[in-house]
Amino acid sequence: MFESLSEKLEEALKKIRGQSKITEENVTDALAEVRRALLEADVNLGVVKSFIESVKEKSLGMEVKGNILPGQMMIKLIHDELVALMGTDKADVSFAPQAPTIIMVAGLQGSGKTTFCAKLAFQLKKKGRQPLLVACDIYRPAAVDQLKTLGAKMTLPVFSKDDAQPVDIASEALTYARKYGRDVVIVDTAGRLTIDEAMMQEVADLKSAIRPHEVLFVCDAMTGQDAVNTAQAFHERLELTGVILTKLDGDTRGGAALSIRSVLGKPIKFVGVGENIDQLEPFHPERIASRILGMGDIITLVEKAQSQIDEKEAARLEEKLKKNQFTFEDFLDQMRMIKKMGSLRDLLGMLPGMDKALRNVQIDERAFARVEAIVLSMTLEERRSPKLLNGSRRRRIALGSGTSIQDVNRLIKQFEDMQKMMKNMSRGKMAHLMGPQAAARR
Amino acid sequence: MADDLAKFFGNIRLHNDSGGLTMGFFDKIKSTIQTAVGTVSDALNIDRLREGLEKTRTSFVSRLKSILFAGRKIDAALLEEIEEILLTSDVGLQTTEKLIDRLKIRVRDEKLEDAQVITSVLKEEIERLLVSTPSGENDAIFTFGAERRPFVIMVIGVNGVGKTTTIGKMAHTYRQSGRKVIIGAADTFRAAANEQLEVWAERAGVEVIQQQQGADPAAVTFDTLKAAIARDSDVVIIDTAGRLHNKQGLMQELEKIGRVMKKVKPTAPDEVFLVLDATTGQNALQQAREFTKVAPITGLVLTKLDGTAKGGVVLAIADAMQLPVRFIGVGERIDDLQVFNAQAFVDAMFEDRASASDGEV
Numbered sequence: 001m002f003e004s005l006s007e008k009l010e011e012a013l014k015k016i017r018g019q020s021k022i023t024e025e026n027v028t029d030a031l032a033e034v035r036r037a038l039l040e041a042d043v044n045l046g047v048v049k050s051f052i053e054s055v056k057e058k059s060l061g062m063e064v065k066g067n068i069l070p071g072q073m074m075i076k077l078i079h080d081e082l083v084a085l086m087g088t089d090k091a092d093v094s095f096a097p098q099a100p101t102i103i104m105v106a107g108l109q110g111s112g113k114t115t116f117c118a119k120l121a122f123q124l125k126k127k128g129r130q131p132l133l134v135a136c137d138i139y140r141p142a143a144v145d146q147l148k149t150l151g152a153k154m155t156l157p158v159f160s161k162d163d164a165q166p167v168d169i170a171s172e173a174l175t176y177a178r179k180y181g182r183d184v185v186i187v188d189t190a191g192r193l194t195i196d197e198a199m200m201q202e203v204a205d206l207k208s209a210i211r212p213h214e215v216l217f218v219c220d221a222m223t224g225q226d227a228v229n230t231a232q233a234f235h236e237r238l239e240l241t242g243v244i245l246t247k248l249d250g251d252t253r254g255g256a257a258l259s260i261r262s263v264l265g266k267p268i269k270f271v272g273v274g275e276n277i278d279q280l281e282p283f284h285p286e287r288i289a290s291r292i293l294g295m296g297d298i299i300t301l302v303e304k305a306q307s308q309i310d311e312k313e314a315a316r317l318e319e320k321l322k323k324n325q326f327t328f329e330d331f332l333d334q335m336r337m338i339k340k341m342g343s344l345r346d347l348l349g350m351l352p353g354m355d356k357a358l359r360n361v362q363i364d365e366r367a368f369a370r371v372e373a374i375v376l377s378m379t380l381e382e383r384r385s386p387k388l389l390n391g392s393r394r395r396r397i398a399l400g401s402g403t404s405i406q407d408v409n410r411l412i413k414q415f416e417d418m419q420k421m422m423k424n425m426s427r428g429k430m431a432h433l434m435g436p437q438a439a440a441r442r
Numbered sequence: 443m444a445d446d447l448a449k450f451f452g453n454i455r456l457h458n459d460s461g462g463l464t465m466g467f468f469d470k471i472k473s474t475i476q477t478a479v480g481t482v483s484d485a486l487n488i489d490r491l492r493e494g495l496e497k498t499r500t501s502f503v504s505r506l507k508s509i510l511f512a513g514r515k516i517d518a519a520l521l522e523e524i525e526e527i528l529l530t531s532d533v534g535l536q537t538t539e540k541l542i543d544r545l546k547i548r549v550r551d552e553k554l555e556d557a558q559v560i561t562s563v564l565k566e567e568i569e570r571l572l573v574s575t576p577s578g579e580n581d582a583i584f585t586f587g588a589e590r591r592p593f594v595i596m597v598i599g600v601n602g603v604g605k606t607t608t609i610g611k612m613a614h615t616y617r618q619s620g621r622k623v624i625i626g627a628a629d630t631f632r633a634a635a636n637e638q639l640e641v642w643a644e645r646a647g648v649e650v651i652q653q654q655q656g657a658d659p660a661a662v663t664f665d666t667l668k669a670a671i672a673r674d675s676d677v678v679i680i681d682t683a684g685r686l687h688n689k690q691g692l693m694q695e696l697e698k699i700g701r702v703m704k705k706v707k708p709t710a711p712d713e714v715f716l717v718l719d720a721t722t723g724q725n726a727l728q729q730a731r732e733f734t735k736v737a738p739i740t741g742l743v744l745t746k747l748d749g750t751a752k753g754g755v756v757l758a759i760a761d762a763m764q765l766p767v768r769f770i771g772v773g774e775r776i777d778d779l780q781v782f783n784a785q786a787f788v789d790a791m792f793e794d795r796a797s798a799s800d801g802e803v
Contacts, residue, residue, distance in 0.1 A: 042532075042725070045526060146633045146638070193746075195748070220602060222600070222723060247600070249688075251686075252725040
């Protein structure tokens, strides 16, 4: 049911093969598929329409070259367009020339404002700033407690006041910040609906009272078609300076990002990617573009691999592979390197097309541990020259690792297959396999 | 003849006036029925539903109305415009296409021409979609028998959908219907989740069982069920931490909570409610699919319906998952949780207040 978009586009563009140019007639089906993909990713219909129009314009007259599939060309075009739309600027918090910098955070209920405030404060603290958190959500039960608990965890001060209105709390917090030398003031506000006139007025009043340097709109990445209207309503009242996308660690395609970015024209400054305090990341338009198109998050995977895999180590392994000296010891090293990168499911999930396919597959993370136990039950000599592994040695290894002889046999067989495969692999083929990584590095 | 009649009616009246015992009996039945109806209609308060759905309604109906001007004929362009209204209401591509296909078939078979009739045809099709799901049996969640006590309800969902608020309101609803309720604070992860639940419990006048932050949620659940039996409670509501459905470890934690419950009550949980945020787009379906794998979901709660022009995702989920919607949240007050009534929902969605008042004049 879930073909990847590139496959669908390939199908839709079949008739272009043999023709030299993309024309209005032969691109119609392909654009219909793009429309579907964007709508399924929750991109706002209005945004989808204008996007399709611009892709169409750009694709018309495009030449279809010999060995590049038209589908791939389309994907690249669409991907580039998406990235361009979402802005290439990596926006950070802009600090006021004179401290304290005031940051106000607003959004709907449950979008993750309080968590974001804490994450931002934590990040700023790590960079040597002295943030102050201000609890202006006087409505939701225990919202103040939540911020206080989070503040205590980071040993950061949280300003709050019982029985006071948000404007008074925030104003007093500013006095406090000036007095105690806090150079960034992060004001958390209550979640509110855009149709709630009184509450919208309250947040507008708060804004004019404290005159923040940054007004950030926190948006749940899973939001549907209404994301645009909500963001616009907040923008009308508050003149937003940026957008925060939360819960991006879910499997949402995140079309809201594109919608909001293209309608508001304000940068997406950060994305929330987990429940822990340090899981706040800068926004990468190209990653969201891949997600929206259902193409996985290959860049994150490559980055993860790069941060875990030692370049020298990789070169050494490659050398060994070429000389056919790959041993169980190397195998173990490699496995441990992969393990460091995170859970297998997470890693595979980042590969294009895998995410969907994986949903129904149970990955046994413990298989790793079993393989490790088997290899560790071999003597050093056996690991270096697997030929030594005769029946009685195999039996010993099975007993030592708490597995069965069949398990040991299977692993040895797999290892031998791997050796063979690698031997057959020419250097040219290896380079091809490393293709996306090499490309991403450039 | 006339005398006979007068005598006859007189007798009846006499009988009514004097029949103390009989009257008492009927009165009792009548008042019981009235109370029951009162409770249900409180929960189903149509005005509140209307008010809560104001935005959904005005945007859906008024947009529909704006394209169905007098004299317009049904054609491809009109169907495309209807398709767009459905899509922008988060109904989702699949369900939208299904509805549009149905419209096309009916337009052809019934030889429909005038655009005005398309509203009622669309309404019928949406009703078919929604009312045919098991949402009609929502009474059962209130009328469980004594043998099912304590009736265990587990509430799950992703972060920020409004689980804790829903639980506070739900506890209130059960209290109003005369049941003794106990809440288990199994969200031991989020900062100040316990405190938030305590406030709601106090408002609803029910007890909360909790441990410190970071405790094992399964242990809290176990304690809560034990306490419920010891205190002879009717209903147990277990609050769980928000979790994204693609986090395997957290999803397994839910399975564990379910397992541990069974040690105290083998048939627990009696209900598992998945709470969904009505502003969520197509990911809501994904959530429903993934949570179904680790917990036997018996119903959905749709929150924040008052704030969105959408709520169309109800249709998408009803269509794809065949799960009943049990409650909807239409506001922040403690009594703003309503038992979902599919027919009332569709009626409210299509009701055009302007023309209704025209009719009265």
